[in-house]
Amino acid sequence: MSITTLNPMTANAVRTPTTLTTPTTLTLAKSITAALRQSMADDPKVVLLGEDIGALGGVFRVTDGLLAEFGANRVIDTPLAESAIIGTAVGLAYRGYRPVCEIQFDGFIYPGFDQIVSQVAKLHYRTQGAVKMPITIRVPFGGGIGAAEHHSESPEAYFTHTSGLRVIAVSNPQDAYSMLRQAISSDDPVLYFEPKRRYHVKGEVSPVLGESMEKAVIITPGTDVTLVTYGPLVPTARDAALAAADEGVSVEVIDLRSLAPVDYATLEASVRKTGRLVITHEAVRSGGIGGEIVASITERCFNYLEAAPVRVTGWDIPYPAAKLESHHLPDLDRMLAGVDRVMGR
Amino acid sequence: MSITTLNPMTANAVRTPTTLTTPTTLTLAKSITAALRQSMADDPKVVLLGEDIGALGGVFRVTDGLLAEFGANRVIDTPLAESAIIGTAVGLAYRGYRPVCEIQFDGFIYPGFDQIVSQVAKLHYRTQGAVKMPITIRVPFGGGIGAAEHHSESPEAYFTHTSGLRVIAVSNPQDAYSMLRQAISSDDPVLYFEPKRRYHVKGEVSPVLGESMEKAVIITPGTDVTLVTYGPLVPTARDAALAAADEGVSVEVIDLRSLAPVDYATLEASVRKTGRLVITHEAVRSGGIGGEIVASITERCFNYLEAAPVRVTGWDIPYPAAKLESHHLPDLDRMLAGVDRVMGR
Amino acid sequence: MVDFPAEFVQLLTPDGVRTALADYDPWVADVTGEQLAAMYEDMIVVRRIDTEATALQRQGELGLWPPLLGQEAAQIGSARSLRSDDFVFSSYRENAVAYCRGVDYTDILRVWRGSAQSGWNPFEIGMASPAIIIGAQTLHATGWAMGAKFDGSDSVAITYFGDGATSEGDVNEAMVFAASFQVPVIFFCQNNQWAISEPVGLQAHRNIADRAPGFGIPSIRVDGNDVLAVMAATRIGLDRARNGGGPTFIEAVTYRMGPHTTADDPTKYRDVAELEAWRAKDPILRLQRLLDSMGLFTPELEAKTQAKADAVAAELRAGCIGMPDPAPLTVFDNVYATPHTTLDGQRAEYADYLASFDAADGSSS
């Protein structure tokens, strides 16, 4: 059995961290790297756990360089076992650490599901607040990259249905940075969903914590229809709003950002104004976040609704083969069709 | 290491199965036993897998007597590992078997979650129909029995959000019998939820397959409000309808029976008539089945709705300690409050 | 090449005879008669706690109780070897371990009375909230030990689990991580022969202690009803862990003399003869015999021990019966460490709902 000289377990901190100090143009992936670096520099209790996150820097290169900067006690390449990644993070939290776990792809989170649902989510409640679980679980999610099975899932609704967890999804480099820093400092466990097909999107990133990670944000203001989405579909929804404007429909696009809890104050204000709601996500329709939001908004704004809210989502199917994914994923056209429907056209 | 003489692995079939031939009064638990016995007698490929299901007959005695009747190759006491219970069932299905897995309590299904979500649910799709997964997973679920943590969960929405699975929940002895028989004969995988706090409810059971397991059933006809529920809350909802009638409100109670797919035809017809929907379940509200149904009914019956649908559910908390469970679980009073709300009173 | 543990470590026969075992004797050479008497008291007291709790359950004061009857030596011998800065990650049956950690007696019962989901503050006694999900805690212990190693501390994590638990993926993954990272953790398996109704032979085709060496973890198979042997094994593990030697696996061979819990009826699935055979190996009896042979089992010791047991039982009963029910709205407390808009809304909704009854009763303020 050979452990090569490159084995991350033998590596130790050699470089000094270089953190973001001024606004810089970064890809979404690199802004996550920057947030990890800053959080690790600020707090020695922040440690990373995951498969291939060391020498390789993760399959998406998000942790690239961090092993060299922080050493093998902070950037921990783990054996291939997701339940153990989450379960040891629980133990580390018991010992005062703030673990950040990387799940390599969305579809590989399920072997760790029990530890998330039965331990991470419940321990603060179970111990009447004595034990905090400041664990962040990073999950690259969603499709659109032509990948093989289990590499394009949108499992977020499993977690928004799990009391005790916070769930956020980012859509742009600045949020990727700011919201990850907030997630890591949160004393609650946070599922942090990364839109993997947007990893290469660039934007200017300031080293600020910015808007609270619990707030939804209006991306495009509008008056006729409220179009709600999150993560990878945010840019598509923005484009759909532009296209709808050409057809004379004013669409207000809201980036949810926080999936649990949902910022209903922002949604309510928008729907009271527009009277019409469309929600779009890649995840399958039944039991998805869309239904929850439709139900909650109906409860809250019934008398303001001018039409039944519309869901534009993935179908109730397992994620299909790459050549078929465009027939599963909501795109600009399907969003526009949803806008038309809610407009009664 | 001692294996006692009572080790079920050494036991073999000794008794002849005695199946149900005429209508008989049985508890809900015993009607499940009767259904298992009949399905096993009919089809030698039906095998049971689970923890303590052999000599003990299961912690709820549901499999009582079956080891003696069918032997250790049909009633398989497994080592304590839920992922393996489901995963070996997948292999047995590959070999032409129809495994029926017992998960001891709702909260212990999560270690098997990956095998359910990534394998059981997807294999028929993945193999373009070549491989069938006629697996039934029995899950005693819900609270109200004063149990310790992890013994009172309502995890059904995790599975209704999983494409490829069918999900049913029974509320009375006849359905327990008939729907389990249908589940076991189904070529699709079925999650079969048993309302553990109603195991002792008695009723007359005929050895018939009865109404399709996909159909919702109107338990109490009414005209003012549609009250939808399933599993353990069905008797409570029926009582609530009686109480509401005393106050002059006519409540139509629907037992969903199938949670995936939902029988929207029946629900729609009812809501078009009543114009008002209340849905109640023990599971936590956010991301629960209630939200999905509210959204779907709003989409389908928007113009018929006279008020915003109302959800009466468990709170968004981990299942609480026994002394607090009555403050989490919907009861008759909370259902009536929901009826009042939807009636605008 | 690592060896499977060939021997069954026993330092005290069922007859109470202290036998010599060169590799293990040094580890308990310092144990005085006084300390033996103290462990005898421990065992009598925890058995008494067990009896009292079982009675409380029968009387309707507890919802359920998982007796440890028969496993006193395994738990006392190991837990009494720990330092206060070590940390315990246990299952539901380790009430004697909690006792050794200095738990408030009443706290042991909170969970089983249904008043709370955990009885004690883990940081006050160095013992985590017990895990009901079988095997889950072994990963927590391993993670804690990773942290201890990163901290440069010589504290050790010990995790208790049953024979049945060894089948769960989590326990095996914990061994993988513990071995890979060479962290200070002791896997303490109480093989009480049964997992509810399933005999250990269904879980493990070989002795349980044989599992660990293949993961690169040295293991010891010890007579779990021999408090001295258990102590020796635990001390070996602790010493290895404190000195950077990584994990140790201990299989304590014992017997669950009672039912799985008060809800269980073992006559459904096991022979009474088996129980009788194990009764002869009772862990308390053999220590009593040893003390007797040393002239230490005096009427005074007996009286003092009984008095202590009586006092603890009385305190336990009073604490149980006097335990206040939690207030309704606490059902919403501590789901999150920080405010949560949706849940806060639900709390308000329920508070209003409850208040509506007060109003209807004319008792609203």
Next chain:
Amino acid sequence: MVDFPAEFVQLLTPDGVRTALADYDPWVADVTGEQLAAMYEDMIVVRRIDTEATALQRQGELGLWPPLLGQEAAQIGSARSLRSDDFVFSSYRENAVAYCRGVDYTDILRVWRGSAQSGWNPFEIGMASPAIIIGAQTLHATGWAMGAKFDGSDSVAITYFGDGATSEGDVNEAMVFAASFQVPVIFFCQNNQWAISEPVGLQAHRNIADRAPGFGIPSIRVDGNDVLAVMAATRIGLDRARNGGGPTFIEAVTYRMGPHTTADDPTKYRDVAELEAWRAKDPILRLQRLLDSMGLFTPELEAKTQAKADAVAAELRAGCIGMPDPAPLTVFDNVYATPHTTLDGQRAEYADYLASFDAADGSSS
């Protein structure tokens, strides 16, 4: 007491010298020169499939490809030992196994072209749809073997998985079940030294073959680049399984000479020197040398082998490029075996939606 596998089973040195090993020789005594030449051809062909598929990926015809370069002997030696009624449960890298099972070459590529989620009908070639979830398939194999045992059949399940997979709970649970029920399954671990960027030493603190004996499963550690040794080990396992002897674990020590997949760049994490060292142990080279020493490595053999490889590669390429894209509405097919109201509604919704474009194009019928 079960022993860890002490020896490293090798019957053919890297130099192509056939060495004697008394316990293993009888298991391959029947292998003729012709059969050796056939296996040589197999290895050349599957390496060529690998090269062609990698080229197709570079040319944009495949989305991804997981090369097996270097693992030919492990896969051919084991798969050629199977009967057609045995059943294979593999991971994503076992293309040579599929080849031996008689797969239609094009079917190997369907998944990687993104046209389907599985390429072949499992029942036609006795090989399940490969599992991408690491380790999951080991439980399926164990379950299948339980069924085979219940059926009184002497068919055997074999499951292929990597060194990395051994860390997953599922693989360990599979060993627990396989040992408990003593079912006919072979755990065939290709230890190719790497799990993406992680060296095997991170997954296993000891040799991987050492893991199984503690579960009560005999294991063999074999030179995975030696097709004869692999065949001997597999035949031992098959024979044991067919005769009611239960499971066997085989660690085939080999090397992933290429990247993890075409998306991977191994220079980020491993030394080229390591690759060079393994090149000297190439599985094809050593069989060629053996054939040569037997006077069987003739120009005719070379020509025939190359011709076959060329033909397979051409068929593969043509099949790949000619593969039709699936029709849009097939996205809804086979989610369920029986009709499903909600999904049928969605299919209708999407059909209408697609039709609306046709209508807009004026091409509606």
